[in-house]
Every structure is written in C-alpha cells, then in structure tokens.
Amino acid sequence: MRKIWLWLPFLFTACSQRELPQQQTRDSEITIEKHLIPEVVNPGREYVISVRVIGETDRDSLRLNVLTATGVSLDTVWLFDDGGALHHDDGDQVAFDGYFSCRFLWSSSIIDEQHFIWRFETENFAGQTTAFLEIPISSKRNFAPHLLQVSGPDTLRSAFEGVIKFQAMVDDSNGVGDINRVLCTAQQKESAAFLLELSPEPQPGLYSISLNSQFAIAKKGSYDLFFKALDKSGVESNVVSRSFFIENKPPVLSEFSHADSVQRPPTDKIVAFLITVRVIDDQSIADIKSVKLEWKKPDGTYSKNSPFDLFDNGLPWNDNFDGWDDGWRGDEKAGDGIYSITGIFDPLQPLGDYLLTFYAEDFSGNRNDSITRVVTLYDAAEGN
Secondary structure, eight states, rough: OOOOOOOOOOOOOOOOOOOOOOOEEEEEEEEEEEOOOEEOTTTEEEEEEEEEESSSOOOSEEEEEEEEEEEEEEEEEEEEETTTTSSSSSSSSSSSSSEEEEEEOOTTTTOOOOEEEEEEEEOOSSSSSEEEEEEEEEEEOOOOOOOEEEEESEEEEEOSOOEEEEEEEEEEEOOOGGGEEEEEEEEETTTEEEEEEEEEEESTTEEEEEOGGGTTTTOOEEEEEEEEEEEEEEEBBOOOOEEEOOOEEEEEEEEEOSEEEEEETTTTEEEEEEEEEEEEEEOGGGEEEEEEEEETTTSBBOOOOOEEEESSSOOOOTTOOOTTTTTOOOSSSSTTEEEEEEEEEOSOOEEEEEEEEEEEEETTSSOOOOOEEEEEEOGGTTTT
C-alpha cells in the first residue's frame, strides 16, 4: 500500500504573538458535522478542510484518520480550533468556536482513481473516542471542466414582462456528474457587483438561470459577466465573458391626494390632513428607497425637518405624535404603492400658498423629476 504523505505545518506558542480566546464551557452530547470537505481530491493539490464539533470536547484539536476503503489506516492528521494562533497555517478562522480546521497537501503519488474514508474523531483525556464522523472521499487525477458555450441576452429592459434566461453548456472529461457548480460573477467598473449560480437542466451538461424585471432592483448600467464551471474537487473551467446592460428607469409619481386648501385652526388647536401619492417603479416598489416631501412656506422658508419621509407601511397617525419618528405618518395600507404622510397646520403658521414638492429615489440611485403641488392656508374670518 502506498503511503499518503499529508503536509501540515506546525508552529509553537513561542512563535505566536496572538493570544487564544477562552474556551467554551462544557456542553451536552458531542457530535461532529461536516463543514468544508471536498467530495473528490486531486493528487498534488492542497486543501483546507473543516468540521464542526457540537458540544465541548475539552480539547483544542481533533484527529482525522485517513483510511482505505477497506478500513486500513494510512495516516493521521490533526485539525485545530485555535484561530491560527498556535498553528498559523492551519486555516482556522476563530479560536474555540467549535470549527476545527487544517491545511494539507494530498499525495501526488496516487495516480489511479481510489476511494478512501476520512474518519474524524474526538477523544477525551483518557484517549477514548467520544464522537466520530466518517466521510467517503474519492481521489483521482482530475482535469478541468470545459465551458463550451454561454447564451443569453445582452440587455435587461426596464419593466420587461416574463423572464430572460442565461444558459451554459459544460463538458467534463470525468463525466458531467463531476460538475459541481456553474457560476456567473458580475463586475461593474472592475468592482464586484453580484454573483449568480446557474442550475442544472434535465439535459446533461446544460445549466441555466431565469431572471425577471425585479432582478434589476438596485442595479443599472453596463456590467461584465464572467461565467465559469467548477468540478467537485474545486478545479475551475475556462472563463467565458459577456457584456450585459441593465436598464432601470426612475420611479413615477401619480394620483396625488390632499386638501387644496385648509382653514387655519383656532388658538391652541391644530388641523391635520392626509397627503398621499402613488409610486410606481418598473422593478416593483421593492426598488423604492425613499419618497420625500419638501414643505415650503409662503414666506420662502422651509418647515423644520423638511424634507419629510412618506411611508407605505400601514401605520396610522396619532394626534399626540406618538410613533412619528418610527413611521407612524397616517398610511392606510402597507405595500399598496401609496405613500402617505399627515400634514399639520397650527395657528402660528403664515397664511398663503404652501409649496409641497415630491420626489422619489430607488436603490439604483434613480430620482424622478420633482413635482410640486400647492396647499393654501386661509383664515375664514379674514375672508382669504
């Protein structure tokens, strides 16, 4: 039986400048769960593996026994839960969080396909096994999958109906069953924008994803799309790139509803009236970031705290202003696209025409042209 040489660097406490966090307290029954474990390993490739231990083991390490398919032990590797403080290159991220990790190089001497069992074990100070997890692993010399073709539109129009679809055809010399994921990463101005994962179709090697108009929420402009496939051992295919333009138009305001004129209230009183506007967005109201109202007085000054936020949250207005800062502005029904606020006049407000200017912004940064409405405050006793 060939020896499998597993490489794992060790560094001692004296070489570390980090301090270990305190260990968890003892928990109940101990179990081991899979976290980062490849299904297939390639000769000569380095891997970071990780398992999660539920229940305190009183230890900062965990043993991995590498076994043949018939159960013969070939080698032992240790995983650590030290956050890299004691063993800097073990791949562990957070000390004593229950995730045990190690980094090692799988033997390059294994050429033919072989099957192994990775047995992860915890033990107590008496050397007794307290929990174990066995995972079957295949080792074979692997070749990268090949992305044959990518098809799909070059534009996503604002408010289009139905769906658009991207499709990718992938081949793998180890069989299409070795294909693990097909991904599309998008960049805008060389910065990461979003990630898509295509799903397998019934046709072998065909992957696709369907997008509707809501996909454009918080997105607009030109993007560079990069498609690639990964097999079960993490080997990546060639990359196929596409240009993609997402059209995202500004929100539209309509159906304004409010009083055209309001009589100034008597001393020590206020008068309240509901102001509403319907907001429509091609990507649905989920793309609406804010709807605002500027309140300009007849003397040319703006009301304190102007502009005000309108809400589509179904929360009423309370005459004692309770909840005002939390969105209790007088909206009648949540999610119907009608945004609301309660307008208020007190006896000290100047008479005349008040200019109410409305505008909305979506999550992609679009803002509609402002629309101004007029509400007149008058005094009945003065006849104007």
